[in-house]
Amino acid sequence: MSRVYNFSAGPSVLPLEVLEKAQKEMLNYNGSGMSVMEMSHRSSLYQDIIDRAEKSLRDIMGIPDNYKVLFLTGGASTQFAMIPMNLMKKGKIDIVHTGAWTKAAIPEARRFGKVNIVASSEDEGFTYIPELDKSKFDPDADYFHITTNNTIAGTRFTELPDTGSVDLVADMSSNILSEVYDVSKFALIFAGAQKNMGPAGVTVVIIREDLIGRADDSVPTMFNFKTFADSGSMYNTPPTYPIYICGMVFDWVKSMGGVEGIYRRNVEKADLLYNFLDESKMFKGTVRKKDRSLMNIPFVTGNPDLDSAFIKGAGARGIVNLKGHRSVGGMRASIYNAMPVEGVKELVSFMKEFETANS
Numbered sequence: 001m002s003r004v005y006n007f008s009a010g011p012s013v014l015p016l017e018v019l020e021k022a023q024k025e026m027l028n029y030n031g032s033g034m035s036v037m038e039m040s041h042r043s044s045l046y047q048d049i050i051d052r053a054e055k056s057l058r059d060i061m062g063i064p065d066n067y068k069v070l071f072l073t074g075g076a077s078t079q080f081a082m083i084p085m086n087l088m089k090k091g092k093i094d095i096v097h098t099g100a101w102t103k104a105a106i107p108e109a110r111r112f113g114k115v116n117i118v119a120s121s122e123d124e125g126f127t128y129i130p131e132l133d134k135s136k137f138d139p140d141a142d143y144f145h146i147t148t149n150n151t152i153a154g155t156r157f158t159e160l161p162d163t164g165s166v167d168l169v170a171d172m173s174s175n176i177l178s179e180v181y182d183v184s185k186f187a188l189i190f191a192g193a194q195k196n197m198g199p200a201g202v203t204v205v206i207i208r209e210d211l212i213g214r215a216d217d218s219v220p221t222m223f224n225f226k227t228f229a230d231s232g233s234m235y236n237t238p239p240t241y242p243i244y245i246c247g248m249v250f251d252w253v254k255s256m257g258g259v260e261g262i263y264r265r266n267v268e269k270a271d272l273l274y275n276f277l278d279e280s281k282m283f284k285g286t287v288r289k290k291d292r293s294l295m296n297i298p299f300v301t302g303n304p305d306l307d308s309a310f311i312k313g314a315g316a317r318g319i320v321n322l323k324g325h326r327s328v329g330g331m332r333a334s335i336y337n338a339m340p341v342e343g344v345k346e347l348v349s350f351m352k353e354f355e356t357a358n359s
Contacts, residue, residue, distance in 0.1 A: 005343035008321035009151050009296060009334040010174070011194040016338075018248045036244045041237050049240075050233065053247030060253050063183050063206060070205040070225065071233040071243050076101075076173045076192040079203065080108035083169060083188065086215045086225050087143050088113045094141045094166065099126040099150035100327065101171055109145070116141065125328070126153035128288040132161050143167040143187060149175035151195070152325040154298040154332065155291045160185060167211070175295050176204070177253055178337055179263045187211055195295070196337050198246035201239040253337070262337050263294075269335045269344045270294045276348045282306075282355040286330070300330035307331060310354050319347055 006013045029036050032045055039046050054069045063069065072078075084093065091113035095102055097120035109115050116138050119130035137144070144163040149156040151174040160168070167187030176191040183189065188207045194200040207225060215224045227235050256262050274292060277285040277299055286298045301307050307330055311322050324330040335344055 002318065004318040004320045005339070005346055006321055007319065007333045007335070007339070007343075007347070009195070009325070009332060010192070011200050012196075012334055012336050013338045014198070014245070015249060015252045018245065018252055021248055022245060037241045039240070041234065041240050046240060049244050049247060050238070053243055053250060056247055056250035056254065057204070060177065060250055060258050061181070061183055061206075066209050067183060068205075068207050068209055068212065068225075068229045069233075070207065070228045071238050071246075072203045072205055072228060073201065073239055074203060075200075076171060076190055076203055077104060079171070079190045079205065080105040081111065082223050082225070083143075083145075083190070084109045084112040085219045085223050087167070087169070087188070087211060089214060090140060090142050092116060092138060092141050093143050093145060094118050094138050094163075095145040096120075096130065096132065096147075096161070097122060098129060098147055098155060099153040100325075101147050101150065101173070102145070105145060105147075105171070113142075118144075121153075121155070125286075126150060126155065127286055127291075129155050129157055129291040134162070137163065137166070139164060139166065141166050143169045145169045145171070147171040147173075148181075149173075149178075149293050149295055151296050151334070152298075152328060152332075154285075154287045154293045154296045156293040156295070158290065167208075174334075174336075175293070177259055177262065178266050178295055180259050193242060193246055195334075196249075198249050199242045202242040202246060204246075249338075265341065266294045266335070266337065269339065269341055270297065272341070272344045272348055273297050273333060273335070276351060280351070280355060282358065283351055286328075295336055296332060296334050298324055298328060298330060298332045300324075304329065306358060309358075310351075313354060314347070314350055317346070317350055319343075319350060322347075 094116045097117050106115050118136045119132050121128050121130045144166045148170050169188045170186050172189050172191045174195045177196045190205045193202045212229045213226045221227050282301050283299050314322050322331045324332045
């Protein structure tokens, strides 16, 4: 069976080289006579796997020494509660409301204090990143929360907000490793792995060390960052196999020229699709140009029947998972790091054929 071009928003496409290496090592990792899925997380063999994964991530992201890297479970959604549990000491945060994931984060944070929505793009279906008025920022907030890339809406912050002395917290679930960020500008970065780092099941948290240990005694052990920082993410059994795959993805990123090289390829892919959308008489992008995501590209024909026919036809061509999120409809092409340029070219080619056949 041949491989398809998988445009799923997550779990998403993984590098073929990584999958082939995992396949080769499935039954016998490094001469151990067993799979990574079978080995004890307390073994020296597995310790080497997680240590190398962390080192590789530190290398490609340029993570400073005063930041901890934590491999956790519970998905990025768990962080919507875990972060305020640990960081909300004054009882208030600022947040920019840009889509479904801030919509989920806001009520979780409100369980622990006041949430100041400094700006929102909900008025236009989250199809843009709102302009920020610094006078609405609370200089006494515990932290300032943003989602750098919005998977469903297809928007991205092209400039980071200047939050002054207030710590910046970023949900990077759908664009981590896709473009270069200065980690030192963030107090905390978190991301589910299943879009750009590996399979579902592991969440990476990159946290400045001075923020660890702020949780009070009411915070459960398993929701305290200190628990995992002190144990090297080994307090309990971590998601061993997903971490192993992540480590190989990090190495793959390095082989592709690091995040800088990946970014150049992502721009090439996004330009291919956006340039066609801007010229097409049938297909239209839904996001303001200046705020367009490099990872998630929603588009529509304006006719639900045509949308359905397009999705069906694409699937027959081996171009799959293009259906838009149920909350917005239409189509969405998620072109994460592992999507080859050839996949985007094939998509654009079919879009041209479909437009000609249905004009």
